[in-house]
Every structure is written in C-alpha cells, then in structure tokens.
Amino acid sequence: MFLFRISLLSSWQASKLCVVTLFDYLLEEAMVSSSAPFVFINLLSIALFGQLFGLLRANRDAVLVDVEYDEFRSIHRGGEAQGGDYSKRHSLFQARKAEVDVHNARKDVSWTIAVNQFSDYHQHEMDAMLGYKRTGGRWAEAAQASSFLQTAPMALIDVKSLAKAKDWRKIMNFSNFVHNQGSCGSCWAHAAVAALQAHAELVLGLATKLSTQEVIDCTANPRKCGGTGGCHGATSEMAFEYAREFGLPQLDSYKEGGCSSSSSNPAARVLKINSFVRLPENKASYLLHALATKGPVVLSVDASSLFSYKNGVFHGCQPDTVVNHAVLGVGYGYDHVAKKDYWTIKNSWGGDWGEDGYLRVQRHAQDTDFCGTDNKPQDGVYCEKHPDTIQVCGMCGVTSDSAYPVITAKKALRQHVSPHVVDAAPLSYADVVRTKVPLA
Numbered sequence: 001m002f003l004f005r006i007s008l009l010s011s012w013q014a015s016k017l018c019v020v021t022l023f024d025y026l027l028e029e030a031m032v033s034s035s036a037p038f039v040f041i042n043l044l045s046i047a048l049f050g051q052l053f054g055l056l057r058a059n060r061d062a063v064l065v066d067v068e069y070d071e072f073r074s075i076h077r078g079g080e081a082q083g084g085d086y087s088k089r090h091s092l093f094q095a096r097k098a099e100v101d102v103h104n105a106r107k108d109v110s111w112t113i114a115v116n117q118f119s120d121y122h123q124h125e126m127d128a129m130l131g132y133k134r135t136g137g138r139w140a141e142a143a144q145a146s147s148f149l150q151t152a153p154m155a156l157i158d159v160k161s162l163a164k165a166k167d168w169r170k171i172m173n174f175s176n177f178v179h180n181q182g183s184c185g186s187c188w189a190h191a192a193v194a195a196l197q198a199h200a201e202l203v204l205g206l207a208t209k210l211s212t213q214e215v216i217d218c219t220a221n222p223r224k225c226g227g228t229g230g231c232h233g234a235t236s237e238m239a240f241e242y243a244r245e246f247g248l249p250q251l252d253s254y255k256e257g258g259c260s261s262s263s264s265n266p267a268a269r270v271l272k273i274n275s276f277v278r279l280p281e282n283k284a285s286y287l288l289h290a291l292a293t294k295g296p297v298v299l300s301v302d303a304s305s306l307f308s309y310k311n312g313v314f315h316g317c318q319p320d321t322v323v324n325h326a327v328l329g330v331g332y333g334y335d336h337v338a339k340k341d342y343w344t345i346k347n348s349w350g351g352d353w354g355e356d357g358y359l360r361v362q363r364h365a366q367d368t369d370f371c372g373t374d375n376k377p378q379d380g381v382y383c384e385k386h387p388d389t390i391q392v393c394g395m396c397g398v399t400s401d402s403a404y405p406v407i408t409a410k411k412a413l414r415q416h417v418s419p420h421v422v423d424a425a426p427l428s429y430a431d432v433v434r435t436k437v438p439l440a
Helices: 002-007 011-032 036-076 086-104 123-129 187-204 212-218 236-245 259-263 284-293 429-435
Strands: 111-113 275-278 297-301 309-314 325-335 340-346 358-362 371-374 390-393 402-406
Touching: 036 086, 086 111, 187 212, 187 236, 187 297, 187 325, 187 402, 212 236, 212 259, 236 275, 236 402, 284 297, 284 325, 284 402, 297 340, 325 358
Parallel strands: 309 358
Antiparallel strands: 111 309, 275 402, 297 325, 297 402, 325 340, 340 358, 371 390
C-alpha cells in the first residue's frame, strides 16, 4: 500500500515521504533492538537524518493531502493538468475536508457531509449553480398568466387525515432518474421537467425522457423572473408555461439551438399540458396535502449549505434565509433515528451527490413553526419589480414557493402515442382538492 501511495506522488513528494518514513523505521528499530552496535549505528543514522527530518516531518500530512487531492482531481476533474488556480483549489479542498471531519464528529446534528465534486469549487462557481446573479419576482403577476391556476382561500387542511408517509419513487418506475445540471444555473428547468416527467408517468404511463435542454434554451423570460434566462436563472413556473404553450419533445429529438424549428413542429411534441397549480406560499399543510394526494411538487429552497450534504435529515438553515434553488419534492416521512419529520427532495446535482441524488430536510408540523425573512427575493422567483423582503417558512424556505403540473386525460390514450395532449379546467387549488383531480 505504501509503495502504491508513493507511485502516485511527484518525485519530490515521494522523496520527502520516504525520508520521514525511513526515520520512523530507524527510530523504532533502535528502541526495540537488543544489539548495542546496531543501536549505535541506528542512532548515528538518526542523528544524520535529524535535521532533514525536522524540516520534513511537519509536511508529511500535507503530502498525504496532496495525494488525496490528486486522486480527487483524477475522479472529478478528469485528470486535467494543473492550471493557474491549482493552489487555490487545493486550499479549498483542504479547508472543506477539514470541515467534513469537524461536522461529522458533532453529536447535535442529524446529517453528515462528505468530500464530493464541489469540494474544490470557488464560491462564484457554486453561486452560479444557485442562480446567484438572478435579478428575479413572481411570474404569476404577469398579464400573460391566463392559464395559471391561481390558489384560493380554503379551509385548513386536516393533516391528520393524510398518510403518515409518502414516497412517489415507490410508485414510479421510469421517472426516478436524477438530473445533473452541471455548471449551468438551470435548476428551474430541471426541477420543472422532472415534475412533468413524473406526472406524465403517473397519469399517462409515459416512459420517455423529455428534453430539458429545449426548456433551458427556448423559455422566454422578458421580465427577468428568477434571472435572465437559460443558465442564468428563470422559474419553474415559466417552464410549465412553456410546456403549456409549445409542449415538450423527447430528449433525443431536440437539437441545441433549434428553438424556432422545434416549437413550431407540433408533431415533435411528446407531452403538452394545459395548466398547473401554485400552492399558497409558506403553507406546509398545503404542500403536505399535495405531496400526499397529487404527486411530486416543484419546491424552492436555500441550497447554499447543501453542497457537501451526504445523508440524513438536514436542519442547518436559519429562519432568515435566501431562497435560491429549485428542486422536486417527492414525498415526506419520519426518521426514527433522528426523531425528525422530513421532506424527501430530488436535486439536480447528479446521482453521486447526497442520498443517491436526493436529500431530506426537516419538516415542521405547523405552517408558521419556522418562518423568517428573505432579504434577497431577486435570488429566487421574483421578477425585476420585487419587494425588498418577503417572508419564507420551512427549513431552508422549503414551503415558500411550490407548484406542480396538472395532467388529466380527456379520453383514454393509447400507450406512448405521440403527442400526449392533455387538458385541465382552470380550477383553483381549492377546486382541485374538492373535485379530487387524480394524481395531478
């Protein structure tokens, strides 16, 4: 194992490590040997190595970290050559590795963190994935939102009548794959398409991957809601509106940059919806009801502290939080070890992140149990004209902004016939609940 580790080091690193290791060996032999001449020779050798050892012993741990970082780069950076920022990334890796050790030694938290693909990211790279540069407001305020299913006042939901736990992954077969947005700030599109994919499978049995790239490339965002569009941010509601107006093609039928030809070709559409529902803001009870009875729901959260998440029930956000990332809620439950209720969420950072691409965040019992202020609503779903602050509730603002597509077939559809055009009447959320629209 030692020789294998040495082979991974540069020559000067290997030399340092060999000297330190040899010094340790000689010292140990001198202490246990019963032969006086051998002890004398070894002690003389130790004296000769002493000065060099004093210089190198302190560096041994750093040398091993160099090995770890080079191994990390071979996995997460494709073995790319050392660039001008190697030293800075190396320092970031060391600092975050130390954070992992400190956090995982704590007894007062119910989640662990780990070294992963983000461990040497610069802050601006992580910010870009969260839509940090968004200038963003509520898309629903736009005049063109005529198809939007507005919420309406409704009696309090009896959460005790709902299932104690729900996991739509156990019901779906095809749609459980995890998206990977890469370095593009397109979480809004991935969350929306994941929701469309899930509801299409639940209602229609559709088992075809939809083109997220078309949504990223082609969704217009003139009011700069949630960002300036594409990889620079938008909202999942706008993605739903695009699916309503143009429909979506399957994954392999869209050619990047081909917005005009794609959206004008109805024959290429695999799925077209008529409308969608936005839940009341900061109402955990409504979100719980939707997840229990309707299907997966797009959520908005503050993901600034989630990059290193590995597993467990996350509860690391403060009530005052900046909502900046779109994800997909797929269920809820109770963790008997952590003794916490949780929301189950699908992220879009790949299957190697978190719990196979998913995470769990703490769920509070009452709508107002964990509320604070978001003083940067432009980082979330708000448009150019937005209030200075907004109220956000739930761990990491998880209940602050939620929406899901409504898919109800007017008539029986043959399996996998393209396109699946489906409609829904313009109902309020209260109407959706009362009429028990199936699964949407």
